[in-house]
Amino acid sequence: MKIFTDHPLAAHSSWRVGGVADSFLMPESLEDLQKGLVWAQEQGVPVTFISGGTNILISDRGVRGLVISLRKMTGIEEEERGGRLLLNVWAGTSKSELLKSFLKRRVAPALFLAGLPGDVGGGVVMNAGVSESIVPREFCEIVDWIEVISFGHSGEPYQLGKGILISSHVDVQNAVRLNRDQLQWSYRRCGGWRPGVIVRVGCSWPLEADASILEKVKVANQRRLSLQPLEFPNCGSVFKNPSDRQRAGMLIDQCGLKGLRWGDAQISEKHANFIVNLGQAKAMDIYGLMEHARKRVKEKFGLELESEIVRVGDWDEIHEAR
Template sequence: MNWQSQVSLASKTWWKIGGEAEFYFEPSSFDEFKTSYLEALKKSLAVTVLGGGTNVLVSDDGIQGLVISTAKLNQLKVFEEEGQLFLEAEAGVPKSDLVKEFLKRKLDPALFLCGLPGDVGGGVVMNAGVSENIVPREFGEIVRSVEVLKPDGELKTYSHDDLNWVYRKSLGWEPGLVYKALLSWPLEENLEVMNSVRQATRRRLERQPLTQPSCGSTFKNPKGSDSAGALIEKAGLKGYQVGQAQVSPKHANFIVNLGGAKAQDVHQIIQHIQKTVFDQFGIELEREVRYLGHWDL
């Protein structure tokens, strides 16, 4: 197996932060994906999957074991059947490729997907979506089934209903690695969808610091209160900085890398936000971003 060792992961994440992978591999076929996974398990190595790297904070100490990147698993099969559009996507297909297919046919899923970076695997795992009241607004709503490579080598198919789609995560498919998802949506044109996508993109550009490295929303929105961003802003933390990491002055739920930030800087900001918001409002903010690698928490 053609694994590389001591590969820097910072350039492979949107935050541009993080140490090295002990071993790193980008399979370009299902066979390579499966063989690398099983080989690592046989050697008792921990296995971590990296998709688009848009929602992860990689430890400064890096990641022990094998990091499998899905970047080259990007086959997308498109077909129409019985009034539905079907997209059969390997885990590494960028969400932007899905947007193109939905937009070509003027279908509603383009609207929630248009602002989501990252790939299909990460979209399934995170049940990625938007908070606006639109249909559909989360990945789970467009997933028909998910194929998961299990630790015993079986490729198991889970239907939409086999899984539990909750706010910013899907449950019921682990242990294993997401290999593919079958997505579908009725072929019912919405003539306004292109216009809505343009407006949503403009709003995001105005409100979010999209030209700076970040992970998008750092925290989930708590139930029954202001959004996480509003709470952080009310707590007076916009612009709060540790090292080269900063709470964005543009959107308080984004922590941006001003250049050369360390994972520890971001972690300290996260802890400070959680403590301050709890002290001021009695609300516990839960992280949306996933920590990868070794952390002393």
């Protein structure tokens, strides 16, 4: 297990922005994870978890304490039982790998997973999904249980994206299994399991084959390619849709903000709810554009846009300055 110091984080974010982590670990096993968590507790430094980095905005000032990326804790065990496909998935497994397990059996979850970036643990945390009326369309519908390494937390009340100061003994052998109905699922969020880290996820779906699923997945991928600015680093939709009819992208577009630039960050000309990095963007440029869009939508429509992405790291001074 190697803990790196002053580790650059931009490569761990699909926006390709952000400063350095004081310390950084990418565990490959539960034992590595255990050592990292115990190390952070002994050092008295906060721990921040990331995975695919496709829904986080990492501060230019970096992240204090230890950042743990789950990306290398991967693997899927598959079983067919009682007419269902049961998948036991390590949290760092990419969603595209999960898709393959469903696609092999031609079953429905492959469709909403098409083109969804990031990892399975991050998919649970964000209750990732699509807005189209398909079944299933979000993680909450395919997850049976999650396994969490829980620990006590001291210091400030827990906030999404903020580091956690571990205050209790950590034992990765004692992961807690929480069933789907013990969790609090909502639009692009899942609560009821913190503070802790999700290590494994149990997913399942009835083995009812849809002969046309492969074709549907191809169409969904093409649709993303045509509608989303995938040629530039981005983090997907930056705001949640206020409702199915009031879509954040449409509201931002109607404020005339498509193409607006702050530094090298730009509100995409293709999709107004995407902010793209044209090359050398800073996290502050992206954040500035988000705040500007939020303000303009509030002025024009009286609606408060809520961030979908999670701000990670050292943003305290910005809060104080505003």
